[in-house]
Amino acid sequence: MLPTLSFQIQTIPDVQAIRQLYQLDGEIGEADVADFVLQRCRAQSGSDFMPFHLHRVVAIAGVLQQDGRLSVIQRLAADPKDEAAMLADWLTLLRDSRARLVSWDGARLELPVLRHRALALGLPLAEQLRNGADAASHCALSDALSGGHAELATPLGELARLCGLPGEADLNGPRRWELYRAGDSQALSDHNARQAASCHLLWLRQQWIDGALDQAAHLNWQQSLRAAAAALPHAHWRGWLADWRGYDAAQNR
Numbered sequence: 001m002l003p004t005l006s007f008q009i010q011t012i013p014d015v016q017a018i019r020q021l022y023q024l025d026g027e028i029g030e031a032d033v034a035d036f037v038l039q040r041c042r043a044q045s046g047s048d049f050m051p052f053h054l055h056r057v058v059a060i061a062g063v064l065q066q067d068g069r070l071s072v073i074q075r076l077a078a079d080p081k082d083e084a085a086m087l088a089d090w091l092t093l094l095r096d097s098r099a100r101l102v103s104w105d106g107a108r109l110e111l112p113v114l115r116h117r118a119l120a121l122g123l124p125l126a127e128q129l130r131n132g133a134d135a136a137s138h139c140a141l142s143d144a145l146s147g148g149h150a151e152l153a154t155p156l157g158e159l160a161r162l163c164g165l166p167g168e169a170d171l172n173g174p175r176r177w178e179l180y181r182a183g184d185s186q187a188l189s190d191h192n193a194r195q196a197a198s199c200h201l202l203w204l205r206q207q208w209i210d211g212a213l214d215q216a217a218h219l220n221w222q223q224s225l226r227a228a229a230a231a232l233p234h235a236h237w238r239g240w241l242a243d244w245r246g247y248d249a250a251q252n253r
Contacts, residue, residue, distance in 0.1 A: 001213075003099035006200035007062035009110050010171070010192045012180050013037055014056035016080065017120075021054075034177050048173040052116045057083055058176075058185055060090055061193035063200035063225065066097055070224040072232060074193040078185035084121045091118070094126035101128050101138040102203045104156040104195075111138065141202055160198045163205055166243035167198045190236045197229060197240065 013034040018024065024033055038048055061074040073093070077086040094101075103110050111129060118125050128137040146153045160167025171179070171191060179187050201222065208218035226244070229237045 001065065003064070003066040003097050004102055004200075004203070005062045005064050005094070005097060005099035006102040006196055006203055007060065007106075007110065008103065008192050008196040008199060009057050009113065010059040010176055010188045011055035011057050011113060012177050013050060013173075014054055017054060017056075031181060038173060038177075050173065052112045053120070055113045055116070056080065057087060057113065057117055058180060059189040059192040060086065061189070061196040063197055063228075064093075064097060064099060065200070065221065066099065070221065070228050072193060072197060072225075072228050074189060076185060076189040078180075083117070084123065087114070087117060087121065088123055091123055091126045091129075094128050099128070100136060102199065103138070103140050104199050104202075105140060105142045105153070106138060107140040107143055108150065139203070141199065141206065144206070156195060156199060156202070160202055161243075163202065164245050165198060165201045165205070166194070166240045168194065168243075170195075190234065194236070194240045197225060200225060 015030045015033045018033050018037050019026065019028075022036070024036065028036075037050060037054060041048055041050055058078060059074075059076050061072070064071050064073060075086045075090065077083040114129055115125065115131070117123075118129070142153045142156070143150075145159075155170060157167035157169050168191070171188070176188060179185070204213065204218055204221050204225075207213040208215065213221070226241065229241055
């Protein structure tokens with residue numbers, strides 16, 4: 001199979017950008033700045049989703065399937081000064097691997113946010129993220145499964161659980177900001193990595209039902225991801241593996 005990278009990002013309000021664009025006094029605390037922009041979003045659109053240019057990426061993670069091997073990659077930039085270096089490393093990974101990107105809802109979040117951040121930070125884009133990149137560069141599973149009906153799209157965690165795979169609820173904007181403000185950025189990063197792994201499992205399953213993978217190859221790649229997660233030293237993967245209810249049944253088919 002061609003190299004594939006299933007990935008997710010986690011973002012919070014870019015407090016510095018919000019201060020600059022809306023000329024907010026420096027004495028206004030970060031929490032109040034974020035609350036200002038979230039309330040503004042609710043008033044304008046009825047949701048907490050911020051315009052792309054007001055996001056700051058704090059975590060990015062992926063599952064890279066390449067040359068018959070599989071690895072879990074997890075990055076965190078809790079400090080604003082670390083974001084540019086984290087994204088530069090990630091863009092280098094994309095260029096070096098030449099992997100096709102897989103996301104759950106990347107056409108509406110990951111890709112436009114990364115393009116905006118690259119522009120703001122002066123980072124050369126990898127080919128997979130450039131405007132005009134074709135379907136061979138990126139697959140948004142949610143779009144592929146829903147036929148573009150975003151209003152009917154299924155949450156990643158819910159569909160994963162229906163398939164007997166580990167999956168958990170998404171963190172909305174206020175919850176991500178709450179964790180960050182509480183000094184728990186690592187929890188954001190860990191959740192993000194688990195979501196990327198669940199996304200990859202759903203992509204493998206979709207490849208199987210579409211006929212791109214036979215059952216044996218599908219199970220082998222599942223086993224590779226399970227082994228990669230089990231080998232990681234971080235305790236949060238134990239719970240993710242324990243939630244993989246369909247694994248034993250699939251192995252015994």
